[in-house]
Each structure stands twice: as C-alpha cells, then as structure tokens.
Amino acid sequence: MLGRGLQMTRVICRLMSRKLSAGLHRNILKNMHPSIDIWSVRSSLKNIRSVTMAPWPFSSSGPRDYSLPNPSWRSEMQRLYEHYNSMCEVETEGGEKLKGPWIRLASYNRALKYAPGGQCLSKFLQAKARLFTRNIEEQGAGFEYVVFVNKQEKTCVCVFQAGHLLEGPPGLVHGGAIATIMDSVTGTHAAYLSGPVMTANLTINYRSPIPLGSVVLVHSSVGEIDGRKTLLSCQVTSSDGSKLHTEATGLFISVSVGNLLM
C-alpha cells in the first residue's frame, strides 16, 4: 500500500511539474486516494516555480469546454463570441497557422483539467469539488462566459451573460457575482501571463448596476508585472462599451504549485 502511494505521488509530481493547474488543492487528492501522502506531494512541488509556466498551457482539447456556445446564449452573446472568434488564430486545412491576435481560452469545471496531464488525472482523482463559476449544470442559469486573450496587446476580454441565479437586488446582478467574474477573468489573465497565481488583492468600484440576464464585456489589461507581482486593471462595460458598470484592480502573486496544495 505504501509502495503504491509513493508511486502515485511520483506520477502526480511528474505530471504536475510539466503541466500545472491553479486551484488544485489537497482535498482533491485526499478524497480519492487516502494512500497518497499529500505532504510529500506538497514538499516535492514546493520548489517548482511559476516562472516555468508562462504562458499558461491552456489546452484546446479534452473534456467538456464550457466556453463554447450553448442554446442559452442570447444573440448578443453569440454575436460577440463570433466577433472575437473571427479574430482568433486558425489552422488551415493544409496545417498552416494563420495568426490572429486573439486566442480563445477553453474553460473546464475543474481547474485540474486545464493541464493536459491533469485531464487524465481528473478521471482518476474523482472529487466533488468544482470550479465555482462552472458548478451550475443548468445552461444559462449562472455564469455563462468565454475568455479571449490578445497575445500581441497582452489584453483579455470576457463576454459574460449573467444568469437568473446570480440575482442580488431585484432584477440586478449580485455584487459578489460581479466580483467573482472579475476575479476569474483577471485571475485567468494573470495565470496566462505569469503561471500559477493567487489573488492577493481585488479592489472594486461598482459604478452602475448590471441588469440580470444582460450580456456585458469584462476587459482586463496589464498594469505592471514586477517579479512575483502581476497587477491588472479590469472594467465591466455594456456590450457596446458605452456604459461602465464596474472597475477594479487586481494584484496576483505568483506561487509555487506546492502553495496551491495548502
């Protein structure tokens, strides 16, 4: 039993040292495999620094991608998706890559699945834990969103449709849900730029309410990257950009994978 646990530990360390995933924590491992010594996994990963991870290896193949269109999407959401998708990097039939400035980031319901090795691992390491923004199965009820990154400008935009389960004041989106999507978009952007990160600070100003069910844009751009610190600014605007709903700054600190297992 001890031998199997040790072997498993080594496999996990090997997989994770190649392709790592933010949000993996010890409960995922503990729930499924009591034979795994999580502390030895953690100490093995402690010294793996995030600098080896940039840009984040967002995989384009694998499990269900929640950022693809579904029937709950309003026409405005679909239109904006197609607008940004049309400017994304594409591969021709001949295998030639035509470079567009944008790429669409896949989105899964477990952070573990972001790493190619993690997709296989997630089948093995079953757990009830789910990514907060992707844990409502009913399409359109919660967070419907898709994130695009502009590789040239190092900016990021998210098309976000707020479902009926995100209500705060009557008919309006809950401030916590707005904070969640801003944290997720800037966190994803920071991870794309800097590898595994944790949010250290998120400062939000709510300027005008967001109607429930509406489609808005969440923009993220780089303020400064200084060592382990990635400072981003973020604005939520109406889909035509004319109205500012919310603005924020987020500070993200690069962490070793061992820290994510705390």
Ligand SMILES: CCCCCCCCCC(=O)SCCNC(=O)CCNC(=O)[C@H](O)C(C)(C)COP(=O)(O)OP(=O)(O)OC[C@H]1O[C@@H](n2cnc3c(N)ncnc32)[C@H](O)[C@@H]1OP(=O)(O)O
């Ligand atoms: C790909 C998957 C997609 C999913 C995206 C979802 C994104 C969601 C992201 C999250 O929500 S993460 C969860 C919420 N965040 C936390 O729970 C973080 C809790 N805090 C911590 O774990 C630690 O405080 C932290 C890792 C952020 C920093 O601790 P460390 O011990 O690694 O760093 P340290 O305290 O030594 O600080 C490093 C530098 O950052 C600075 N710093 C740290 N925290 C700060 C802060 N809050 N404000 C300003 N500066 C800060 C600090 O001053 C220092 O600057 P200098 O290097 O210049 O001295």
